[in-house]
Amino acid sequence: MKTQCSVKILPAVGVYTRSMYLRKCRHRLRGETREYWQLVESYRTERGPRQRVVAYLGAITEAERVGVAESAAGHAGQPRLFAEEQPQWVEIDPRRVRVEHPRRFGGPWLAQHLWQLLQFPETVASLLPPGREDIPWAAMVALLVWARLCHPSSELSLAEHAFAHTAFGELLGIPASKINDDRLYRALDQLLPHKETLEKHLKARAGELFDLSYDLLLYDVTSTYFEGLCAKNDQAKRGYSRDNRPDCLQVCIALVVSREGMPLGYQVFDGNRTDVTTVEDIVQLMEKRYGKADRIWVMDRGMASEDNLAFLQQEGRRYIIGAPRSQLKQFEAELRADDWEQIREGLEVKRVAAPEGDETFILCRSTQRQAKEQAMHERCITKIEERLRKIEADCARKKQTVSAVERRIGRLLQQYSHAAALFKITTYRDDGRVGLLWEKDTRWQEWAALSEGCYLLRSNIPDWSAEDLWKAYIQLTQAEAAFCIHKSDLELRPIWHQKTERVQAHILVCFLAYVLWKTLGLLCRQAGLGDEPRKVFDELAEIQVVDVILPTRGGIELRRRCVTQPTRHQAILLQMLGLALPRHLEVTDR
Numbered sequence: 001m002k003t004q005c006s007v008k009i010l011p012a013v014g015v016y017t018r019s020m021y022l023r024k025c026r027h028r029l030r031g032e033t034r035e036y037w038q039l040v041e042s043y044r045t046e047r048g049p050r051q052r053v054v055a056y057l058g059a060i061t062e063a064e065r066v067g068v069a070e071s072a073a074g075h076a077g078q079p080r081l082f083a084e085e086q087p088q089w090v091e092i093d094p095r096r097v098r099v100e101h102p103r104r105f106g107g108p109w110l111a112q113h114l115w116q117l118l119q120f121p122e123t124v125a126s127l128l129p130p131g132r133e134d135i136p137w138a139a140m141v142a143l144l145v146w147a148r149l150c151h152p153s154s155e156l157s158l159a160e161h162a163f164a165h166t167a168f169g170e171l172l173g174i175p176a177s178k179i180n181d182d183r184l185y186r187a188l189d190q191l192l193p194h195k196e197t198l199e200k201h202l203k204a205r206a207g208e209l210f211d212l213s214y215d216l217l218l219y220d221v222t223s224t225y226f227e228g229l230c231a232k233n234d235q236a237k238r239g240y241s242r243d244n245r246p247d248c249l250q251v252c253i254a255l256v257v258s259r260e261g262m263p264l265g266y267q268v269f270d271g272n273r274t275d276v277t278t279v280e281d282i283v284q285l286m287e288k289r290y291g292k293a294d295r296i297w298v299m300d301r302g303m304a305s306e307d308n309l310a311f312l313q314q315e316g317r318r319y320i321i322g323a324p325r326s327q328l329k330q331f332e333a334e335l336r337a338d339d340w341e342q343i344r345e346g347l348e349v350k351r352v353a354a355p356e357g358d359e360t361f362i363l364c365r366s367t368q369r370q371a372k373e374q375a376m377h378e379r380c381i382t383k384i385e386e387r388l389r390k391i392e393a394d395c396a397r398k399k400q401t402v403s404a405v406e407r408r409i410g411r412l413l414q415q416y417s418h419a420a421a422l423f424k425i426t427t428y429r430d431d432g433r434v435g436l437l438w439e440k441d442t443r444w445q446e447w448a449a450l451s452e453g454c455y456l457l458r459s460n461i462p463d464w465s466a467e468d469l470w471k472a473y474i475q476l477t478q479a480e481a482a483f484c485i486h487k488s489d490l491e492l493r494p495i496w497h498q499k500t501e502r503v504q505a506h507i508l509v510c511f512l513a514y515v516l517w518k519t520l521g522l523l524c525r526q527a528g529l530g531d532e533p534r535k536v537f538d539e540l541a542e543i544q545v546v547d548v549i550l551p552t553r554g555g556i557e558l559r560r561r562c563v564t565q566p567t568r569h570q571a572i573l574l575q576m577l578g579l580a581l582p583r584h585l586e587v588t589d590r
Helices: 062-077 105-117 120-128 137-150 156-166 168-174 179-208 280-288 306-316 325-336 369-398 402-415 417-422 442-449 466-474 477-487 500-526 534-540 567-579
Strands: 002-006 016-030 034-046 048-058 088-092 098-102 216-225 250-257 263-270 296-299 318-322 340-345 347-353 362-366 425-431 433-440 453-458 543-550 557-563
Touching: 034 543, 048 216, 048 500, 048 557, 098 105, 098 156, 105 120, 105 137, 105 156, 105 168, 105 534, 120 137, 120 179, 120 466, 137 156, 137 168, 137 179, 179 263, 179 500, 216 280, 216 477, 250 280, 250 477, 263 500, 263 567, 280 296, 296 466, 306 318, 318 466, 325 347, 325 362, 325 442, 325 453, 340 402, 340 466, 347 466, 347 534, 362 369, 362 466, 369 402, 369 417, 369 425, 369 433, 402 417, 402 425, 402 433, 433 442, 453 466, 477 500, 534 567
Parallel strands: 216 296, 296 318
Antiparallel strands: 002 088, 016 034, 034 048, 098 543, 216 250, 250 263, 318 453, 340 347, 347 362, 362 453, 425 433, 543 557
C-alpha cells in the first residue's frame, strides 16, 4: 500500500548562502565496490563554510540523479524541493515508517527562550568573541546554564549521558562529537572572569522586562559543602553548616535579591566566615556596583551587631533588621499589654520606642510560631526529664564519678538547649554513690509562656507603620526560597570541584540557572499561573523531539526531526505564556 506526503526541508539557522549538490560515495563490501549517492547542502556561516547531508539517496539511476540534481539546482531559480508554497510530493511506504532517537525537548527549548528573553546570547557573545575554538564559548556557556536548569548534574555526566538524550545539540548547533568534559571545564574558566558584567546586565534587563524596583534589597547567607579534600581551595573551611554536614569543608554564599526575589548579585566567602562579618563587605560591593541610591536593607537577626548598625547608619543608609531574641526582655511590659494591632489572622504587631537612640522597634507575635515553639519546648522538657531519670538510675545501679555524671548532664543540656535553662540540676555523693537533684525554674516557665511566638524587629525608618515594616521584613523569605531552589532543584550541593576558580564558576552557573528559573516564575505570575514555576516547567519538559524516517518508493529515506504535539494541558500553558512551539527542527549530523 502506497501513500503520499509533502516533503519540505527547512533552511539552516544562521545560513547566509547555500547550494545543493550530489556527492558520490563508495563502499567496499565482500570484495565488491558499491556506489551510492548523498544529497548535500553547502552553506556559509560566521565560522566558515559547512556541509550537511540532507538525504541518503542510495544506488539511484541516472534519470533519478538528473531529477534530484534539477530539484536541487532549482532552489535558486525554480523553487520546488525547498519552497514552502510549492511542495514536492513523493510516494512513501507506510509499513516502513519508523521513529528514531527520541530526546527531551521541552526543557531545553524553554531554557533557550528564557536565555534569549534576558538577552544573554548577545551579552555572552560580546564577552567571549569567537576565536579558533571549534565550538564558540558562548554556546558552551549556554549549554552549562541550560543543563543546570533542565538536568542538573556534573560536567562529566552532561558530556557522557545527558547531552545525547536532550535537544541541546539541535538548539545550540553543537554536534555530540564535540562535547566532552574537558571542553565544559574550560567553558567554566572562560565564564568566571565576567561575573560582575553579567550581574550588571541582569539587573538592567530584568528591571526593564518586569518593571522591577530595587529600593528594597534582601540579604541572606547560606553555606554549601564539598565532597573531597579540597586541598587546592583556600576558601574551603569548616564552619556552621546549614546543611547539617559539619564533617565537610564548605564555603559560604551571600546573596542579594530584590523584593520580587530576582537576584542582583552574590559573593562567595570562606566556609568559616560568620554572617555578621559579611554585612559591610556586601553593602559596599552593591554600592560600588550600582551606586549609593536610597535603598532599604533587610536582614535577619544573624546580621545584627552594634558595629553593623553603626555602619548602616552612616551616610543615611536605611535598614530593617531582626533583633536578637535576648532583647525581648527589654520589652516585657509591652508584651503583657493588650494594645496589639492585628494585621492579619494569627499575627499581631506593636510599634514601641527604642530605649535610646532614633530607632524604632517592632514587636511581632505569631500564633503559628507560638504553637511551634511551645511544642519544641515541651519536647525538649520531656527528653531532658527522661534522660535525667536514666542518669539517676545508672548512678543507683553502679558507682560513677561526679565529673563523669556532670559531663553527661552537660551534653544533655547542650543537645536540648531550648529548654536547658528551665532545669536547675545539682549532684551529690551519698554512701559512695552519686545522686541527682533537679527542680524547674518557674520564672523561666512564665517568660517562655509570655514570649513564645514573639520576635523583634528594629529599623531607622521613622515614617513607616508597624505593618509596613513587618511586610518588608517578611520579604526575606524570597532570599530563603532562592537558597532552597539552588540546593534542591538546581543541585548546588554537594560541590565536587576542588579548585577555587572552578568552585566559583560552578556557583556562577547555578546563579544564572536560578535567574532563568526566577524569570519563568515572573512570566507565570504575569500570565496568571502563580509565581511557582516548578509545575509549569515539569509539564512542558515532557515535550520531546523525534526523528521520523520516511522510506520512499525510489529507495530514498527522508528524515524529519519533529516535535511531539503538546497535550491539552501543555497547549494551555503555552498559550497563556504566549509561546509558540516549533513543529520541526533542522536535521543535522549528530
